[in-house]
Amino acid sequence: MSRIRSESRRVSIAGAVTLSLVLAGCGAGGGAGGGGSDTLxxxxxxxxxxxxxxxxxxxxxxxxxxxxFEPLFFYNIARKDKPAPRLGTAFSWNKRGTELSVTLRSDARWSDGQKFTADDVVFTLDMIRKTPGLNSTGYSGTATAVDPTHVKITFDKPSFSEGPQVLGRSWIVPKHIWSKIAKPSEDVMRKPVGTGPFKLAGFKPQAFTLEANPDYYGGAPALKKVRFVTLSGNQSGADALKTGQIDWQTGPVPDIKNVSKNYPGYRAITVPMNQAALFTCSNADLGCSGPQTDPAVRKAIYYAMDRAQLNALAFENTASEISPGFALPERDHALVSAGLTDRIAPMRPRADKAAGLLRAAGYTKGSDGVYAKNGRKLALTVKVVSGWTDYITAVSTIAEQLKKAGIKLTVQQVSWNEWSDARGRGQYQLLIDSLSQGPAADPFYLYSYFFSAKTTAPVGRTANPNFARFKDTKVDAALDALEAIDPQDTAARKPYYDTIQTEIEKSMPYIPILTGGTTSEFNASKFTGWPTEDDLYAFPAVWGRPDNSQVFLHLKPAT
Incomplete structure (x- = not known):
């Protein structure tokens, strides 16, 4: 799950390598983007x-x-498309959701020339099931090769929700190589052999290059090379765009609305996807301590925020509305529960509501303007990673907003390692992060990751990824029920989504900020075929996997 959650779009400025040195070191030259006309x-x-x-x-x-390494199908998390074939060509469930049948391609080969068959799929899925270090989603199916192009996967109970994980996020590996690896969860695969559209061409610490696979079953990609470079931070990225030395990045740049003017030949696209929130260590029963363990305090913070101001100051107005039930307002519009007190979080602060919640919880405001209870001031610390400039601005702005509401918030900038460790072990009061989406355009996966009792742990032990330590029997029961319902049966699933969302809103273990707008800048003068708002065929983040591969397959040199 950490692969799903990790967002490398915000980085520390503390890099040691300069832009010119990096690009020179990776053999830059020969046109915009620091490479040839067919190199991205x-x-x-x-x-x-x-x-x-x-x-x-x-x-x-x-x-x-x-x-x-390819999945069986590509699931577009940006919109509700049908799964696109990759190594698989068709799949079907039995009526109970206990048996998944998959038809495979007959023309795929591994990059070392050996033929891809059902045995590779069975081996991969068995390896995942038997190796805890690989089985981050709890896959428990049993795969059987019916013949070289057909696989049957059986489950002990209805498991419709396993489909997108198994079909879209299981990376099929070659049995003839991986069966000889003693510790598959630890091997770094220096010489990867896959079926995918690209192969590793070369690696250096400053950059690595993928090249088109000439024997790819779909035909060699028109994009002949992809070079991934390392720079020294956000400013270096903006500088590289300015000089045409990089062709695609995902992250903020100054004056994002005028990318085509400020960076001639480039365009930008912003997609609402990951939901920014103040994560709270919320559960006192699991060892959390501090004022944030009180739902009234969490909800007071929620109502004290001025989200319109946050969007302007921290996110250049690229963020959008958020629902306290954490269904995406645009993509999941039909699933946003009518039972929520707020279908959409208020964009402007509601000071009266925040004050009423605190007074009802026994807090009184002192002469210094800060609320207190039992002699203790309502003071909290929020952790943020040093160098995450948008999030630093966000929490600093929130601190000023909460001050007006009688809540003292201290911002603590820490290294990513310290922040990540504190998040996992629950050794924090508040921190800022995003709730990421799962393998398909369905909020079930976000709920099963961040709100399930199965994915949390007592303070001191690592949770993954229910970092808030949230536990609710109604939510867990609803998640179990959803696993057994066909994802196409929206009417049958809706009541369980309603339960989850209303229970989440009552407790608010993750305090909603805004739906983050994931913004990418790309070289439209050098390549055609980029995703657009009208044709959002993949989530257009350069760090998105396997989404970036789907984009690479669509791109063609402009000249």
Whole structure:
């Protein structure tokens, strides 16, 4: 799950390598983007040297999923498309949701020339089930090869919700190579062999290059090379765009509305997807401590925020409305519960509501303007990663907003390692992060990741990824019920979504800020075929996997 959650779009400015040195070191030259007309130079916000790792199941993989190692199908999380065939061509469930049948391609080969068959799929799924370090989603199916192009996967109970995980996020690996690996969760795959549209052409700590697979079953991609470079931070990324040295990055740049003017030949696209929130260590029963364990305090913070101001100051108005039930207001519009007190979080503060919640919880405002209870001031600390400029601005602005509401908030900038460790172990009061979407355009996966009792742990032990330590029997029961219902049966699923959303709103373990607008800038003068708002065929984030591979397959040199 950490691969799903991790967003490398915000990076520390503390990089040691200068732009010119990096691009020179990776052989830049020959036109815009620092490469030839058929080479795309990508910047994923990597700061510091790359450490080689092309294991698609490793949380520290630098690439591989989608580009080198393929899923059976591509699921578009940006809109509700039908799954697009990759190594699979068709699939179907039995009526109970206990048996999944998959038809495979007959013309795919591994990049070392060996033929791809059902045995590779069965081996991959068995390896995932038997290896805890790979099985981050709790896959428990049993796969059987019916013949070289057909696989049957059986489950002990109805498991419709497993479909997108198994079909869209299981990276199929070659049995003839991986069966000889003693510890598949630890191997870094220095020489990856896959069926994908690209192969590894070369690796250096400052950059690595993928090249088109000439024997790809879909035909060699028109995009002949992709070079991933490391720069020293956000400013270097903007500078590289300005000079035409990179072709695609995902992250904020100054004056985002005028990218085509400020960066001639480039365009930008913003897609609402990951939901920014103040994560709280919310559950006192699991060891959390502090004022934030009181739902009244969490909801007072929610009502004290001025989201319109936050959007303007921290996110250049690229963010959008958020629902306290965490269904995406645009993509999941039909699923946003009518039972919520607020279908959409208020964009302007409601000071009266915040004050009423605190008074009802026993807080009184002192002469200094800060609320207190039992002699203790309502003071909290929020952790943010040093260098995450948009989030630093956001929490600093929130601190000023909460001050007006009688809540003292202290911003603590820490390293990513310290922030990540505190988040996992529950050793924090508040921190800022995003709730990410799952493998399909369905809020079920976000709920099962961040709100299930199965994915949390007591303070001191690592939760993954229910970092708020939220536990609710009604939510858990609704999640169990949803697993057994066909995802196409929206009417049958709706009551369970209503339950989940209303229970989440009551407790508010993750305090909604805004739906983050994921913005990418790309070289439209050098390549055609980029996703647009009218044709959002993939989530257009350079660090999105396997989404970036789907974009690479669509691109063609403009000249």
């Amino acid at each position: 130079v990508a910047y994923t916000s990597q700061s510091g040297d790359y450490q080689i790792n092309f294991n698609p199941y490793s949380p520290t993989a630098i690439d591989g999923p989608g580009t080198i």
